[in-house]
Amino acid sequence: MSDNDRFTASGIGLKPYYTREDFAETTEARRPAMPGKPDYSRGIFEQGYRSAPWIESFACGYSLPEETNKRAKFLARTGQKGFQGRASINLVFDRPTFCGLDSDHPLAESEVGNIGVIIDSLDDMERLFKDFPLDNLNVGLIVDRSGPFIMAMYIALADRQGIPRDKLRGIVTNNPLTDMFCSKTPMFPAQASMRLMADCIAFCAQETPKFNTCRINAYNTRELGANAIQEVGFNLAIARAVVKEGVKLGMTPDDVARRINYQFSQGPDFFEDICKVRAARRIWTRILIDEFGIKDHTAARLKIHSQTAGSSLTAQEPLNNIARIAIQVVQAALSGTQSMHVDAYDEALGIPTEESVRVAVKTSKIVMHETGICNVADPLGGSYYVEALTDEIERRCVEVMDEVERLGGVAVALDTGYFEQEIANTSYLENREYESGRKIKVGVNAYREENSSSFGEVVFRPDDAVSAIAVKRVKQLRAQRDQKAAQACIEAIKQAVRNNEPVMPRYVEAAKANVTLGEMVSAVESVVGRFQYMPIIPNVA
């Protein structure tokens, strides 16, 4: 290796320049001339952003539901817009809710409302969505393993307010396969998790057909330390397993594929992070058409939510993050994303302030209106470098997917900790590059200010009273509800799980009977048990 050698962030060796000769003949032959046509590598809409710019779907959530409700209204006033001008709320729930625990669970102590909104019951959902008519809303429910339960509560809320279920739009994270090595919330064992995931997808395909009910959160993989190849390769392998699981429950591949939505990271390699998205669309389309034989090609469009990479932000000199984030928003736009979360510059320190969130929303607006990027679909298409890099990434991702199959498939890879080990090793090697100074992080290992510190100010912290209120509410709810009805609903959940019957309808009924999130999760766990995590540490030197 000489000093003059250059690599992408994932380690693809680069030439000093690219020419037409760098396109493989085969890929050239099947390269689509147009965006909006299979293999969709140039984007899923012919008109690009002309018909509609990306949806601004900024993660928000902290403290009591009424506090998050206020933040959502603030975002709406700042200009955040959803699909066709709908309101848009992309909700992050607090750790206990992620984990399926009620606020009064002993493990929830000192975590209630810290980094997301507290939801224990249908009453909390009602507080959360006050003044947001559900039929004019794009909602994101980022809640990891609790996805099906929170989705059931959302449907129960629509029922309570008399809003037809098929008017609901949004996305719920419902992907235990990625969660098992990324967010690592407590989880049911792999097979039960997969079945309950598919149960949610199948139910919602009927009841809430405009709702995306499985998020392939490749972003989380990247944040864990994966490179772009692993981010795409591992997650496409997982998405393929999701389709198979849905088919097992009697759905068509088209039907499952339409419910899947991807979340990608836009991180520290401008071209690689754009090209990986183009490659991902191409591979996904091919899997669905060639492998699953879907007929309606619109179902083979890979829909993307992009997030600027939280892990690229620094606690040191946080204002530098504004520059990083703006560049990443440009990347996301050039990759042809459908929706976007733009990080706030102080997000490395905690829940963002109103000021930093305002800057994030305006960053999206500036790229949307002050750069001209939205005028033409896939403006990078045909660039020698971009096309050659897309091809190379595609080749490497397919290799990664083949390796997963060779190991015995996604279930075996999860069981043996393969994904996590590979990612841990990548992240370890990457960190060494920074520690040795071969890679540069401005303000951290180079160009440091004299008095820069990695200890930031307290940006936001819910006060202790919040936790007390949440605990009191959930205890009161359990004490005052119709006990017989609640118990019957809990039993019905257990029975459905035991008999492999549809369980989503049971959750919806339980939510209406004021059964809490924690009670529903425990009911299922009492039947299927819990997945045991093993800690995995980098094993390369």
Place this chain on the structure above:
Amino acid sequence: MTALPQAELLERMRAGEIGALARIISIVENERPGFEPLLRGLYALPARSNAIGFTGPPGAGKSTLINAVIRCLRQRGKTVGIIAVDPSSPITGGAILGDRIRMGEHVKDDGVFARSLGSRGHLGGVSRATRRIVDLLRRSCLDVVIVETVGTGQSEVEIAKIADVKLVVNAPGLGDDIQAIKAGILEIADIMVVNKSDLPAAASTKRHLEMMLMLRAANRDVPVLATSPLRNEGIEALVDTAESLLASRIPLDSASNRADIRNMIAEHVANTARRRLGLDGDPALAAQIDALCDAFAVGELGMNEITARALRLLA
């Protein structure tokens, strides 16, 4: 913690005080000052438990299986001590230790004591310290001692010296199945385990192993048992088989194994001689040793004669 007199530490350990046991292990492992009288006091105590060794390639599900076995032993009213040995880096000496065994449900159980050790430069992963620590656990308050090593080839053979019953754990789907089992493993196995028997390929793995055993472990009757911690199948049978084998064995306790003690003595004699023959010996002795050196240098005496004289001087 305060430095406690050795005898009191041992007494506390026998009484079941976990802190005392943990500290004695550290003293022995690091050969800290006072470790020798401590070992003496220890070996004066009768051993009261057997050691079961678990080894096998990474990915065989050893830890999950061990957790299931511990559950079974606990249900039978036995207290369990577990020693998990992981390889230390030969360059830095650092190691990531035994985190796997922590993930089970036993961390809250007072009847289970778990300790992880680094192999600390011993190629096979089972150091002298490991043997002493197993001897130690045999004399503590625990009914059964489990030793787990990651199968790296050499460690299986070494585990044979400290475990009374050796379980070699394998599982379907570990690449080219049997190739995952290195030479030497079949020879030391008392029980061969096909773990994850819920996987479809388990039956063929089992048949394959039985065939290999027939070819390679002639004249030994090694049971091949299938286990599935996931479905809780085969665990009781495994523990039954291990217990009946233990009942028919003379414990491998170092203190009751002459060959072993002989090795320890030899090592100690060599160390003592090296120290006393060295430059910091007493002056009278040093002069005599110097004379021997000179005699050797001019070819007056051969090495055999010199050694004999040196031993007489040291006596």
Place this chain on the structure above:
Amino acid sequence: MQEKPIIRILLAKPGLCTHETGVKLLAAGLRDSGMEVIYTGVFQEKDNIARVALQEDVDVVGLSYLNGGHVALTKGVIGALQEVGRGDIPVIVGGIIPKADIEPLHAIGVAGVYGPGTAIPDIAEDIRRIVREASAAPALAP
């Protein structure tokens, strides 16, 4: 006898925070600097951390947080260590820690606090100092 005693460190993530990337890198980095590292994984209750520290007889306990809640949770772990008779083991804390919390952490007995981006060799050096000082300190009765 060991030339230089090998430091044994227990790393744990108390509470419900599952952001593990940093603590894993730290575990690997400390291994590379010659320490024996025991990592408990996520979702550790304070009593479990104390029990593991006791059984493994570690020289230092390191806790990692990215969720807030670090002051209360650390206080709990230190209390649990005292309860099992090992209040003498130094405790260090790393992760996203606001400036304002450094002093309160020291006040409850934390020996070292490390923010994001701290180089691992620097942390390793500091751990060596902390362990040296702790073993030199007059021993406390259990």
